[in-house]
Amino acid sequence: MSSMNKLSATIRTFHSSAARFKKNVEFTAVRYPYLKRGNYSFLSDRHLGFFQSILSPHQVLTDEFNDLSGYNVDWMHSVRGSSRLVLRPKTTEEVGAILQYCNAQNIAVCPQGGNTGLVGGSVPVFDEVIMSLGLMDAVISVDELSGIAIVQAGCVLEKLETILHLNNLTLPLDLGAKGSCQIGGNVATNAGGIRLLRYGNLHGSVLGLTAVLANGQIMDCLSTNKKDNTGYDLKQLFIGSEGTLGVVTQVALHCPSKPTxxxxxxxxxxxxxxxxxxxxxxxxxxxxxxxxxxxxxxxxxxxxxxxxxxxxxxxxxxxxxxxxxxxxxxxxxxxxxxxxxxxxxxxxxxxxxxxxxxxxxxxxxxxxxxxxxEALASEGYVYKYDVSVPIRQFYQLVDVMRARLEKLPIRCCGYGHLGDGNLHLNITSQEYSSELLNKIEPFVYDWVSRQRGSVSAEHGLGLKKRDYIEYTKSPTSVHWMRRMKKLFDPNNILNPYKIFPGTLNE
Amino acid sequence: MSSMNKLSATIRTFHSSAARFKKNVEFTAVRYPYLKRGNYSFLSDRHLGFFQSILSPHQVLTDEFNDLSGYNVDWMHSVRGSSRLVLRPKTTEEVGAILQYCNAQNIAVCPQGGNTGLVGGSVPVFDEVIMSLGLMDAVISVDELSGIAIVQAGCVLEKLETILHLNNLTLPLDLGAKGSCQIGGNVATNAGGIRLLRYGNLHGSVLGLTAVLANGQIMDCLSTNKKDNTGYDLKQLFIGSEGTLGVVTQVALHCPSKPTxxxxxxxxxxxxxxxxxxxxxxxxxxxxxxxxxxxxxxxxxxxxxxxxxxxxxxxxxxxxxxxxxxxxxxxxxxxxxxxxxxxxxxxxxxxxxxxxxxxxxxxxxxxxxxxxxEALASEGYVYKYDVSVPIRQFYQLVDVMRARLEKLPIRCCGYGHLGDGNLHLNITSQEYSSELLNKIEPFVYDWVSRQRGSVSAEHGLGLKKRDYIEYTKSPTSVHWMRRMKKLFDPNNILNPYKIFPGTLNE
CATH class of the missing domain: 3.30.70.2190 (Alpha-Beta Plaits)
Structure with missing residues (x-):
């Protein structure tokens, strides 16, 4: 849809303005004072020397003002990390070497795709090393007959779509951020978007992927088979795990025929x-x-x-x-x-x-x-809620919130993917107000929970929504998620502070 | 498709004849003499007393000749266990109580749905207790507007389809065995079938499920949200794990509109x-x-x-x-x-x-x-291979096998789901011949492996294909599968001898 280019352009504008506005964005560690830095190593010259020894100079960014600010801040200017290092691997093997070293040296890592997320999942909270997948942007193969594309994780969605269209294929997903977001990030966050109603979710569309585990081990699940029942479908674990179980480096995608x-x-x-x-x-x-x-x-x-x-x-x-x-x-x-x-x-x-x-x-x-x-953002501060609710209660939440908030906000409105039961509830005020926030949260999550909805339909948990996980997931599920995390990343170096409330050792 | 009733009827015939023919079916432990029984408890009167204390009489079957034979033998008469007990729980809680006890008492359990599998996954290898889900056959709810059905695991696929059709919905999967197979078994084996081309696989269609873990813990992942990005999608683990990680007891399914x-x-x-x-x-x-x-x-x-x-x-x-x-x-x-x-x-x-x-x-x-x-079966013994291969090599394997086997078999033929790259290679001979088998295997798996295909596209690994897992899955994947199994079922009581080659302690 060429119609989406406008929003993509908007996100790009936000993006490029991040550097200009960086001084105005409060550090996450300041805005969320209860967050405590994990007991990770601080970046040393010896560490830097190692990374410089295995990567080319343009793959290792350290200039805080010219290089790092765009990576440390999200496009909404809502979170800001203080990383001193961005690594830009070009191959799965380089990702492996980096993670193996970080795991051995107890260095925390924040994997980053297009950095278009809404929940603070893709920027560091403290000084995690940022691993940007942006240089891994090759479309490896596209086969029209079988409808299968293999692509590196850093490939921007719009670029992939353009190439697919030339092959009479299309993407099974589409979202406003497609001009900036990357397929690896889409997979890692289980991106939804406006075509899910038609083509289903990424758990069905991703045929295979390569992921690098926290210890540097390369997990080759890059199947291109539409049917493969040979044991556990491990690739599913990485879809939607927000970079906390492994770093997705390659994806094989089932691509439908392009509609004419x-x-x-x-x-x-x-x-x-x-x-x-x-x-x-x-x-x-x-x-x-x-x-x-x-x-x-x-x-x-x-x-x-x-x-x-x-x-x-x-x-x-x-x-x-x-x-x-x-x-x-x-x-x-x-x-x-x-x-x-x-x-x-x-x-x-x-x-x-x-x-x-x-x-x-x-x-x-x-x-x-x-x-x-974009229109809502121009009103001031926006409280954004991306929830799933049963279809008959789809709009009820907006009415309930209006009655509850009365004249406090400028606007309380709802829109979204009706066909998927995915409501975007948005509340605007001139500026951030903790009074208003406390009137909204956790009430809104509690309401959604009582309908057995989801407190994050398509945006993930990241940092901002991690404390609300149990409003949707059962305690048993969260318990087993923690066990999975511990199994795959025992030192918790991969995207720490995200998804799970509290610390992982609780 | 009413057209499929014929095959369903065929499977039913095989099924009901299992009792008659039971004496002719060789025990699995005899046919596969290298299999060694795990160090599990033998069923005692005390164990039986416990099960009888928590279940009604018709939920506890012990009559070897009248009750058990149909559960101990697969419909193809290719494997035969020697279980002395079938338990038929009616609720998730009963499944939980049974597994908690079995785990504590070190009793191995074989979960069983419609027992229509082709790889010996759904019958015991030795004397595992059979847990049949057949009494849990309720359709809990069907909602036409949202296209969501919630159903107990033991519901037969055809029954569910009939109810969905009354609500202008249809199933996202269809297979020949639908008159006997159960939705829980379909989910546990990630059943494919003839509609996958159109509606995608169960990883996309299953919205939620309830599974009972080996320790009896109930994992409530019964979301009905089409979009839910709140942490790891744990339900995916149970889809295709063939009952080795947990027992699926309820399923929420996305059901498309019924085509007119x-x-x-x-x-x-x-x-x-x-x-x-x-x-x-x-x-x-x-x-x-x-x-x-x-x-x-x-x-x-x-x-x-x-x-x-x-x-x-x-x-x-x-x-x-x-x-x-x-x-x-x-x-x-x-x-x-x-x-x-x-x-x-x-x-x-x-x-x-x-x-x-x-x-x-x-x-x-x-x-x-x-x-x-059915026609092939009437020729005598059938060597069946259900593989995925790249579409351009789809038929090559049949030609290769014909050249290799020359006059040894009666017939070497290929058919299947072309649109999904899923070939059914079938080789017939008058009776089972180890000479012919050794000419076919592992050659056929090696050939598929070299094309990066799958040695089991839709039938799973079960017992019969477990030794070939590494022809499709990478050693790293298999390693992590073993770790997952160990995490979820440390005593290996759930469907032992299946999926993994050798013993799990290797």
Whole structure:
């Protein structure tokens, strides 16, 4: 979707401005004073000498102001580490040599992909050595017939997509950050995005991967077999483990055929019951070509239309749905979408609706959904919650929070991946307020927990959400996660302070 | 697909005949004399008394001839255990109490679903206690809108499918054994089948599950969230672990909308190059509605048409492809498939072809593919290999084996899930011959290994293929699998002798 380039550009802008604003970003260690640095080695000249002996000069960055600031700060300027060293390996073997040494020397390591995360998972908390995968950006092979691509972890998603399109294939995932995020980071964080409804999640799409363990051992799970039942599927462990069990260096991905026809519809809807009915009828009538079903509430719509001056094809409604279809026959797809639109209008499920006639219009419609985050950010401080809830309770949380917070915030709004039950609850205020935060948390997590939802649907836990893990995962699960971590990384050198609350020795 | 009922019926027949034939089935311990019983407790009256104290009489089976024989023997009559006890828990808690006791008493346990496996994974090797999940067969909930079903592990796949169809949903997996196999066993063995091409594998479709660990601890991962990134996705460990890490007791499954239109085409093809071209053009032109692409070679076709007297709509060809589409608009789907057929005939990619005009014809076409196994079995002993290979080498293995085996077997044929790169290589002889076996193995595994294929695409390792794990998995992977096993089941009470070669203490 070329429509997404705008958001990608936004993230790039944030990114490049990180250096300029670095002095304004508070150190994580200051903002979160209860965090204690682990008992890791401090970086010495001897350590540096070792890394310089195995890597080329451009693979070892130490200039704090010119080199490191972009790696120490996240793109939202919400967390800031104080690493003094960025290592940029070019091969799996180099990653292995680095980790073997760090493990032996008790040096903590923060693996970093495109650094587009939202939970502070990809930047150091203290002085962890940053391992950036950015130089490992080769697309190793693409096979159109089998629909299989093998790629190095540092490859930017958009670059991979461009190459796949040349081979009549497409990516099974798509997200706003695709201009910056890297496939290895996507796998490590189990990135979701707007195509999950159609192509499923990365646990199904990743055919194989290579990961380097904390001790430097190379785990070769780089299968390209769509079916392989020979023992435990260990690669699954690394998908979504946020760099805490190993560093993903190569990925084999199942890539679907590129759709030749993409259509976008935008509907105005009077009630949430009708939102659900629209979803139900869309699934029934669009069937296999439905590729996105996104909800935008009136408040999000107001924000993006008024603050960013985006034009909307339909006027004010309590809810909007953006539907996307992707298929292999434009006539068939148009017939399906048009007859759905007719049916929805006729039976009163939707009140107004439009279908994009060309890709420019489609891009404009997508902008109404994709630039909401940007519009919200312009209001000041944004409290962002990315939760999964049962579909019938999808919007209830927004109502509950509005009633609870009353006039405290500027705005409390909800939008997101309706088809996947994934709500983005956003609350804005002029600046960060601990009073407001304490009104929101942990209440919001508790509410989600009572619905058996997920307190982090697609953004992961990282640093910012680690304390809320038990609102979604059972104590037994967390216990066994800790045991897995201990098994794979006994010295806890890989991305410490992330995912698990407290210290791992608790 | 009602077409599959025939094979299901076949499996049921095999099943019910197991009791009759039990005296003819050699004990596994005799057929594989190198296997040594682990140092487990022998079942005592005290043990039995405990189980009888926590379960009802019909949940504790001990009558060797009337009760146990069907559980001790697989449906192919290829392995036979000597268990003296079958336990049939009705709840997760009962599974927990049983395992806690077995773990404390050092009693080995063989979990068993529908017992339809092909690798001897679901029956005991020695006298392991059999834990049958068959009484846990409730469909707990089905939600049409979100497409989510929660079901107990012992529910037979066909029963679940029937209930889903009533809710306009369908299963993301389908296999010949669906009349007997159970969803828990499907998950534990990561069952593949004929819809994987369309709906992906169980690692993507299983949203959550409950598993009971060896120590009786209940691991609640029964999420129904389509997106949940809150730490490690532990449920993935149990998918495909063949009951060696825990016993799956409940499953939450993502279920797609039920297609309203299903079409089947059957094509005769002159060369394997044209088989690949047919696949390529089918993917390109049928796109999102392609749901199966199955290959049948001339020898398999001969067998099923001559021995089972099945009629074929096209005459003799070196290769046949069966295509299935599933979609939401019969007119659109028919137009797509018809224009594909026209194109393939016109450009000479296929020489003859037909499209079923009704479901009776579709069932007949599917029978040509699905009853091959039955036809082969009627020739005598069948050496079955279920492998994944890169798509361009898909049929090469059959040619290689024919050249190698010359006149030794009756037949050497290949068929299977072309679209997934999953070949079923079958070799028949009048009776079991170790000379023939030694000509086949380990050569066939070595060949697959050199293509980086999988020596068990969808059937698992169980007992029969455990010694070949390293032909597909790297030594590092196997090492870490052993460590995982040790972590989750330190006493190795869960399904011992399976998956891992040698003993786990090696």
């Amino acid at each position: 026809s993409v259509q976008v519809g935008f509907f105005g809807i009077n009630s949430f019951d009708n939102v659900l009915e629209t979803l139900r009828l869309s699934k029934q009538n669009l069937g296999e070509i439905l590729s996105s079903c996104e909800l935008i509430d009136a408040s999000s719509w107001n924000c993006v239309t008024s603050l960013l001056k985006l034009k909307s094809p339909v006027n004010y409604f309590p809810f909007y749905i953006l539907l996307e279809t992707s298929g292999s026959n434009a006539d068939h797809d148009a017939e399906k979408l048009n007859s759905l639109l007719e049916m929805l209008l006729k039976n009163g499920t939707i009140v107004d609706g439009t279908i994009a006639v060309d890709s420019t219009q489609a891009t404009s419609l997508w902008a109404l959904r994709e630039r909401i985050a | 239109s299903v079409q089947v085409g059957f094509f005769g093809i002159n060369s394997f190059d044209n088989v690949l071209e047919t696949l390529r053009l089918s993917k390109q032109n049928l796109g999102e509605i392609l749901s199966s692409c199955e290959l049948i070679d001339a020898s398999s076709w001969n067998c099923v048409t001559s021995l089972l007297k099945l009629k074929s709509p096209v005459n003799y060809f070196p290769f046949y492809i069966l295509l299935e589409t599933s979609g939401s608009n019969a007119d659109h789907d028919a137009e797509k498939l018809n224009s594909l057929l026209e194109m393939l005939l016109k450009n000479g990619t296929i020489v003859d072809g037909t499209i079923a005009v009704d479901s009776t014809q579709a069932t007949s076409l599917w029978a040509l593919r699905e009853r091959i196994a």
